[in-house]
Amino acid sequence: MSENLRERTRRAVQREIGDAALTLFAERGYDATTIDDIAAAVGMSQRSVFRYFATKEEIVVGKLELAVDDMLDVLRRRPPGEPVWTSLRRVFDVVDHYGDQQELSALIHRMVFDTPALSAAYLHRLQLMQEAVVAVLVERAAKAGNPYPADDPTPRALTASAFGCLVAAQHSWLASSTQGTFANALDRAMATLIPRA
Amino acid sequence: MSENLRERTRRAVQREIGDAALTLFAERGYDATTIDDIAAAVGMSQRSVFRYFATKEEIVVGKLELAVDDMLDVLRRRPPGEPVWTSLRRVFDVVDHYGDQQELSALIHRMVFDTPALSAAYLHRLQLMQEAVVAVLVERAAKAGNPYPADDPTPRALTASAFGCLVAAQHSWLASSTQGTFANALDRAMATLIPRA
DNA sequence: GACAAGCTTGACAGTGACTGACAGGTTCGG
DNA sequence: CCGAACCTGTCAGTCACTGTCAAGCTTGTC
Structure with a gap:
């Protein structure tokens, strides 16, 4: 039980820092908020904040909880014969659990997309996920x-396109003032392309 | 003529810094090379290096010369009735001028793809280009x-997918020890999908 | 209940990317 | 030839991030 407790408290602290940080970010903006500010808000030293988050960006990007493991689990559970494009769409249901x-x-x-540093970190994270997805495919x-x-670009190309559609759908969804469900936006985006048989 | 000269010398200095930096990066690695190292190599102050490059990443990513302007020019010159997917493929010919x-x-x-900071910066740059491309489309x-x-996700989705294929093709091309032309790799990647009519 | 091992924390110091301000020197246009 | 525009080095400062160490708390063991 002890190990479990340690892990739980760790997650609790992480969550607390994350929440406090997000509040500050929303108030003053991401760039205008320093790690010291966040540390002060939760009553810790700057050093300790970095013990819970490797980088400042991760505090925000981690919130998106694009849990890689969940996505890969979903993908692995899909019927092997299913079209790749369909499987990928199902994988994104995980993201939709918002x-x-x-x-x-x-x-x-919104914060991610109009803060260059965050946008870059997010896109990079998506890229890493893609590599894992391709491996499973x-x-x-x-x-x-x-x-x-051996050197068939198909899985990579399909995966990259699907993730491209994901980002496009996120942009569209935000641009339309989040009218309609995100799932719907994603369906529409992914329906603009058909994988070649 | 004077303005032109200024601009030319500026580009010359920029190129010199870029070349020196790339040499150092190749020798010691990107992270292990400081801006001071680069400045010393070209006999300038650190401050001046930052007068030619806004960030350390840009020194490398800028080399890829994914000249946004060129791409948009190409896109604008394509026949208006041409399928979007085809136009996008032509746009990427600019990239192929390697x-x-x-x-x-x-x-x-290779350096970009296995240096996280560079990868993130590169992907972010591609994202910015996409927005410009979508606007033209x-x-x-x-x-x-x-x-x-009004809220049709089609242009965004197609563009994002095409850029996804671009990155996928770059990965494939590098993975296959750069056998064959890059253009060919791109053709294969983009042929895995067909835009819905 | 004492004790050793392990984890967590704060304090401190240091690196490196990046920025603003200022002063001196060079080039350019008139 | 003179003022404006530009480029440069220097200095000082901010901030993200890292290594180290000593002190405190937790946990498992006898």
């Missing part, structure tokens, strides 16, 4: 009996 | 007489 806290999610996304095709040829 | 210096280009890309559709509906 459902209950649309407003917060929109706030964060390759593995799954092999298991299904029709592996991709 | 032709004569494949080796250098590959070196830089919207404008062009309007001029051609069939404008996109």
Whole structure:
């Protein structure tokens, strides 16, 4: 139980820092808020904040909780024969679990998209996820009996396009003042392309 | 003529810094090279280096010379009725003008892709380009007489997917030890998807 | 209940990217 | 040839981030 407790308190502290930081960011802006400000807000030293978050950007980007593990789990559970494009769309359902806290999610996304440093960090994170997704796709095709040829760009291209659509949908959704569901925006974005059979 | 000269010397100095920096980066690695090192190599003060490059990342990413202006020019010159996907493929011909210096280009890309800070900066830059491209596409559709509906995600989604394919192609090309032309890699990547009519 | 091991924390010092301000020197246009 | 515009080095400062160390608290063990 002890280990579990340590982990729980760790998460609790992390959450507390994250929440306090987000409040400050929303008030003064991301760039205008220093780590010292955040540390002061939660009554810790600057050093300790960095023990919970590797970088300042991660405090925000981590909030998006694009849990890589969840996405990969979903992908692995999809029927091996399913079209890749469909599987990818299902993977993004994980992202869509913002459902209950649309407003917060929109706030964060807006902040990410108009803070260059955050935007860069977010895109980089998506890129890392893509690599993991591609690996699973390759593995799954092999298991299904029709592996991709050695240097076939197909899995990479499809994945990159799907993630591109994800970002496009996020932009569209924000631009339309978050009217309609995000899931709908994503469906529309991904419907503009058809993978070649 | 004077203005022209100023600009030319400016570009010359910028190029000199960039070349010296790239040499150092290649020797010691990006992170292990400080701006002071670069400044010393070209016999300038650190401050002056920052007068030619806004950030350390830009020294490298700027080398990729993904000249936004060139891309937009190409796009604007395409026949208005041409399928968007085709136009985007043509836009990327600008990127392919690495032709004569494949080796250098590959070196830089490799460095970008395995240095997190550079990767993030590069992806962010691509994102900015996309916004400009989307604007041109919207404008062009309007001029051609069939404008996109107000919140149609199509142009954004297609552009994002095309850029996704671009990055995927770059990865594939590097992974295959730069066998074959980059143009070919891009063609293959973009052929995996068909825009819905 | 004492004790050793392990985790967490604050304090301090240091690096490196980046910025603002100022002063001296060079170039340019008239 | 003179003032304006430009470029440069120097200095000082901010801020993200890292290593180190000693002190305190937690936990598992006897």
